[in-house]
Amino acid sequence: MASHELSSLDEIENSYEGFLFDAYGVLLDGSGLIPAAAQVWHDLRKRGKSCWILTNGSSRTPEQATEAYRAMGLDVTLDEVITSGSLLPRYFEEQGLRGQLTCVLGTSATHELVRKAGGIPCGALEHHDYAVVIIANQTEYPLLETLDAVLTHVCLRVEAGRPCYLILTNPDLIYPKSGQSYGFTAGSLALLLEAGLKLRLGQDAPIFAKLGKPFAPIFAEAERRAGHKKLLMIGDQLETDILGAKNYGIDALLVGTGLTRLGHGLEFNPEPRYILRHWRV
The missing domain is CATH 3.40.50.1000 (HAD superfamily/HAD-like)
Incomplete structure (x- = not known):
């Protein structure tokens, strides 16, 4: 089944009960928070949607990572940060x-x-x-x-x-x-x-x-916290975010703000359920 290209996350928001955001390439880059992505995160939470950061980063403790995200301006709690190191x-x-x-x-x-x-x-x-x-x-x-x-x-x-x-x-x-x-x-x-x-x-x-993406332990922890698998993984890397989600049995959205190039006519393997070229709010 070919990937469905979205204009914004609003098109599929009600199809999922929780959202898993990769960190680097999705919510932030080397310059800090990606403003439009941070706004999507905040809007989802305001509308009562459950959100987690699901990251392979293990250079910080979950407490340190949470503090760093908050210092950048992202409203996030410790329970919403799942690192592979944790x-x-x-x-x-x-x-x-x-x-x-x-x-x-x-x-x-x-x-x-x-x-x-x-x-x-x-x-x-x-x-x-x-x-x-x-x-x-x-x-x-x-x-x-x-x-x-x-x-x-x-x-x-x-x-x-x-x-x-x-x-x-x-x-x-x-x-x-x-x-x-x-x-x-x-x-x-x-x-x-x-x-x-x-x-x-x-x-x-x-x-x-x-332990980290694309392998099962980190997705199992996300399921444990959510209490279900009605989740959407939002990532920028095919071999970690997208492959891991598909193997674990949850849908995946590939965004064009990070590592994977989203040129027109490109084929993806593994193929995400959705593609979003740019964050829009």
Whole structure:
């Protein structure tokens, strides 16, 4: 079924009981809030619609992210912010990882998220015998030296017959920065490590458990908070926002304010239910 192009979200607002907004590329960009998108968010909430921010960003705690959005001018509560990093406590509990020494590739806030999950955070260059590796962000650590150290550590641990758990909170590969520039994100680093581990370890190579979009855990958390699946995912990336929503069984709208180019005549795979080229209020 071909995507239906909308002129505004008003055309389908009454078809859904809740709306999931991606952050970067949808509500904001490198310059701050996208004004028209923020107005749509505010208008939906005024009309009694449930809205959540569903983001793979895990460089901040949910509290820090909420405060940052509010400082930009977005009226949002803590319960309306679902970050992939906030899924760590549930994952650590389910996998029995509480109390485990955990190598963190991320920010100081990521270390705090690991502590809240019950892990003991450390850095890759501190020579600890960690059993868990989390890639959450691409900043606040020496990139190449850290990746080399993690690759070596995981290989040695697996070759010694000892398990090593790999977790990726942010599966995004790239993201739109301000203007016409782009940057690599945590998902690209995880792909690089998995490729290196497979070359050395073959079938014994561990792979990353992925918590953010397009994978199910973050959508399951959105369903848990909403209490239903009558939701519309609003995103700018085909391989995370749109694919994740479709795989989880909810509709998706692709907006043209972020990463995916919406030129005329383009075909999309996966195909969103709706397309909105520009925010209109």
